[in-house]
Amino acid sequence: MINFQLNNSPVEVDIDPDTPLLWVVRDHFKLKGSKFGCGMGLCGACTMHLNGEAVRTCTLPISAVQGAVITSIEGLGTPDNLHPLQQAWVEHSVPQCGYCQSGQLMSASALLAKNPNPSDDDIVTAMNGNICRCGTYSKIKSAIKSVSKSGAAAMRNKESMVETFDPATANLKREANS
């Protein structure tokens, strides 16, 4: 049995321990926003946050997730309560086919949570692992910049909190990041 925190809820799952997190989230927990693109950590379509870091979940075995805090695109924001980056994505009309965009948003939000005012190079470094076959890179860049400029990323409570997960009690502790 593996216990972890998924989008602010404690969850547990009994599954082959080498199953990648991506498939657990998609097919077991039925959260379909994270996508499968390559299965080799090469495209970023499957990106989620593990303890706040952007990780490729297609190569991350579920056994390595024990006790971790996982956020998928569903936990980043919802149509009624958009993360500032999602708002920017809509305003900049970023997506084309849209298939890569959950992963793009998870990489971008992990970047801004750490570095609210990234340089162009910082953005490229953080985003270079995410392929967009439709070629939306320039819009992704400007959407990220529009958010970083307004400083909106830092305002988001969730991103400025430190979250710790206690597997014994399956409780999530949130503390202000000092």
Place this chain on the structure above:
Amino acid sequence: MKKSSMTRRLFLLSTGAAATGLIVGCSTAGPKGKGYSAIAGAFEPNSFIQITPDHQVIFYLPSSEMGQGILDGLTTLIAEELRVQPTAIDVRQASLHQDYKNPEMGMQATGGSNATRAQFLPLRQAAADTAAAIRNAAAKQLDQPLDKILLADGNVVVGDKSYGFGDFVAVAALMPVPENSPLRSPAQFDQIGRERPRLDALDKSTGTAEFGIDAEVENLYRAAVVRSPVLGAALESFDASAALKQSGVVDVVQIKSGVAVVAQSYWQARKAATSLELKWEKTELGSWSSESIYKNFTDSLNDSSQKGLECCNEGEGDKLLNQSETMVAADYYAPYLAHATMEPLNCTVAVEGDSCKIYVGTQSVQVSAGAAVYYGDFDADKVKMHPAFLGGGFGRRSLGDDVAEAVAIAKQSGRNIQLVWSREDDMSNDFYRPAALVRMQAGVSKQGLIETWAVRRVGPNIMGHMVDAWLEVLAPDYLNKGFTDWLSKLGHPLFNRFVADASNGDGIYGDYDTPNKAVRHVTQDPGLRTGFWRSVGHSSNAFFKESFIDELAQRAGIDELQFRLANMKNNPRLTEATELVAAKAGWGKPLPEGHFHGLATHSSFGSAVAQIAEVSIKGTQIIVHKVTAAIHCGMVVNPEIVRDQVEGGIMYGLTAALYGEITLVDGVVQQSNFHNYPMLRMADAPEVEVHIVESQEHPEGVGEPGLPPLAPAVANAVFKASGQRLRDLPLRLG
């Protein structure tokens, strides 16, 4: 009997005042001959529009949304004539029905960049007639003269009173639906041409847009297929005993393309698939490698006894080639390419007795349904299609091979299954953009006018492979299977020997005013299957043509821009685009140290595109800093999407120009994933600027035309920067 599980709310556009939400579900064929299921009390004037008593306008989208923005574009047309905000319309992907056939293609399919062009008038007419019907009903119900009844912002306005559309649907449903109602004039347009973020942006930014791979049904098992390493080889024998022992595996079945493992989870199916032992028969393709293919093409190119098929013969053809002041000749090559859609192919099938539901992202609901009928042996009226968003199409999702495999697995294992191709499956089982080796020859006058244009092309065709794939699934029911199989095999000899495949000639001779033209294609096909790849024949032909035009200009000692303009006097659209891009990019003006401009111009899918690439060289690395583009595509429905499509075409084209190459060793495709078939990433993505030529002409294509000029624009800049004329794709400096 069937509850509509498709009316899930996917869109809730929180931006915009009139936002009531946009639903993407799909229609299921309903009564009264309409393409959708009836809704109690709704006004249902045609298969595209329903208006409910609670004022909801529902639009059934007849084209597939694969990133090109057709959901936005066609919804805008409805909104314009119906006087409703586009954000207030519920959009549902249309299921299979004859009313949703693309009027130009005669089948229900999306491709060839024609969806806006072909449906610009019919859809507006459907909406205008619906608007007229609502007004007529309001006039009758309120007993007011028709000219007092106005439609505005989704309301019926009479004097200072305002009503919802739904107030009149009951009366409208009893009155005849008007025909040929007047359409709004371009001067009146307030939705068409408006700058606005695309309607599906919110769903696609929140992970709520549903792609084929996201389908879930009850009791769903997952399947993985192992296919022959040499594409198309038949299975000799297999041993599944080890696979069957693996955790979660419930079945192993043989299907036409290989062997499928069915398991409780995708990961279990994928892992168990590696322990299958399979033996494949030898095929002709297995004797070919990239080197031998290239040599075969070269021998054929040089063997003048191989006449090939004529794609074009105008004026004196190539007879006068040697009589011009200058004769220039050069050979060019373009390799096989994979589509690499971001979403690997997949299909979900739910079987209920003798009927089935198919969940798939497809460019042709019709082809996909045909595949289910043929390969699952279902009656046509027992197949219910549930089309979803496509995680990229680019021509790949038009074959039905995903559905063919999935229905066969579901049928044989007697289970609901989801088949997901791995990236490796996707890369090595594509219908590839055909390779081509080409000899370009031209006779140019002293004044720099092209007098003769002669092309000899060698390579495989597309149509033979497409007929193979399509005939089975599109053939009418009265043809029996054996006959269809036999007929489909006729495709190859037909296109190889008798009928020129039009895509071979696409865009290789049309743009310039040459009086004498001859284009011939010699078919040499090692047997690797080929298909439509974004912009099809234009994708390689523009590279050949536009690189060669630069060579002609340089030989004539004339500026490449002036040379083109002088030779395209009969091509006003391309001239306008070319002049615009030259002005915007500053052609001939100084550039930063070490930077060089390359120009290419090309018409395809009704539109004209000119591009200028700004390039520098670092060692042997080609750096593309910026691409400026101008497009003439007639009237524009959503300028944002036109710019995005041109930019997307540039990025797709740049991936091909810099990296794209599928190679074979003993018939086995050598590329498997993004490490050996790399994609352009953000670090290497150039700045792109797209300008649109103002036009009131009928809309033309935008999904593909942005791609073809990119490779030659870059190659032409590389020549300026390095002195090396790169005539083979991908572009590699020596």
